[in-house]
Amino acid sequence: MxxxxxxxxxxxxxxxxxxxxxxxxxxxxxxxxxxxxxxxxxxxxxxxxxxxxxxxxxxxxxxxxxxxxxxxxxxxxxxxxxxxxxxxxxxxxxxxxxxxxxxxxxxxxxxxxxxxxxxxxxxxxxxxxxxxxxxxxxxxxxxxxxxxxxxxxxxxxxPIHLERTLVPHSCRMAGDLTVNEERSLENGRITKTITITSPAEERLNFTESVRVxxxxxxxxxxxxxxxxxxxxxxxxxxxxxxxxxxxxxxxxxxxx
CATH class of the missing domain: 3.40.50.150 (Vaccinia Virus protein VP39)
Structure with missing residues (x-):
């Protein structure tokens, strides 16, 4: 992957x-x-x-x-x-x-x-x-x-609510996929790094980045x-x- x-x-x-x-x-x-x-x-x-x-x-x-x-x-x-x-x-x-x-x-x-x-x-x-x-x-x-x-x-x-409630790290399941999400609020953008792990331990990485x-x-x-x-x-x-x-x-x- x-x-x-x-x-x-x-x-x-x-x-x-x-x-x-x-x-x-x-x-x-x-x-x-x-x-x-x-x-x-x-x-x-x-x-x-x-x-x-x-x-x-x-x-x-x-x-x-x-x-x-x-x-x-x-x-x-x-x-x-x-x-x-x-x-x-x-x-x-x-x-x-x-x-x-x-x-x-x-x-x-x-x-x-x-x-x-x-x-x-x-x-x-x-x-x-x-x-x-x-x-x-x-x-x-x-x-x-x-x-x-x-x-x-x-x-x-x-953005005010986001700053108060931001969860820096979370882990969840989406079907048989393990999803780790890292979040940061820096330089006017909310960035989320997503690591998806399959049952075979293959990993896929994506990034979301949105100006706030x-x-x-x-x-x-x-x-x-x-x-x-x-x-x-x-x-x-x-x-x-x-x-x-x-x-x-x-x-x-x-x-x-």
Whole structure:
């Protein structure tokens, strides 16, 4: 078994590996349903006819959220860089007879113009890149893809809560795989080194590294892009954001 030693490109290899879904199988449909219910309620898009609302799910992965939007009747596009995860999403859509458009490109290269009523970027799928300017480019791509009055929901880790609750090391089982995870919060990034050991004692190493944004910094970036920040939720149930206790920082923004 071989792994990657290049953290700057970690998302290209790790998200395209079959073990990724096995390690994160606890991210289930119930959680996705709660998250989507909160998004539709806080944006009040649940008051509009479903078929009239177009949704883009950035970094959609295997389609947990995109497929739930489709089940509700929304017009959905899911985008991801990983061919493996997109194929999993296609199979799930076919099994459920769901109509979802799936596209594969880097989030910095999304070219849509004024097409969507809602863009969602969920479960810490922002901050992958080395330079902050690249994250700003993603925000600009989202802004361009939205119709006037459209919503952008950006779901991030709450850095204050993360610092208080960070577990430096953990070990767990994922099926027959032993998973050791080492975590550190340094230089504005949360980095997790994952060592996967098979029953035959073969080892595979991966790294996840995500830039962590304070509320004030990401709010300033959104404003600079042109967004108006409406509200911040602290979890997938839509609880009000509290800096010291909320695990998530879900920013609800609108394009004028």
């Amino acid at each position: 071989q792994g990657t030693e290049n953290p700057s490109a970690w998302f290209e290899e790790w998200f395209n590996h079959p073990f990724y879904l096995q390690l994160y199988s606890h991210r289930n449909r119930d959680e996705a349903e709660r998250c989507i219910h909160t998004i539709l309620s806080l944006t009040e898009l649940d008051r509009k006819p479903c078929h009239s609302v177009s949704v883009l799910d950035i970094a959609c992965g295997a389609g947990r959220h995109a497929l739930e939007f489709a089940r509700l009747g929304y017009t959905v596009t899911g985008n991801d860089l990983s061919p493996f995860l997109l194929e999993e999403a296609r199979k799930e859509a076919a099994n459920g007879c769901l109509n979802v458009q799936l596209t594969g490109c880097d989030m910095r290269e999304i070219k849509e113009q004024e097409r969507f009523d809602l863009v969602v970027q969920l479960f810490t799928s922002f901050g992958y890149f080395t330079a902050k300017e690249e994250d700003m480019l993603v925000l600009q791509r989202v802004f361009d893809a939205l119709k006037s009055g459209g919503w952008y929901v950006l779901d991030l880790i709450n 944004y304070a509320r004030e910094e990401i709010a300033s970036m959104l404003s600079e892009t042109g967004f108006s920040l409406s509200t911040i939720a602290g979890d997938y149930e839509g609880s009000p954001f509290e800096a010291t206790v909320s695990p998530r920082m879900m920013l609800f923004c609108r394009k004028p």
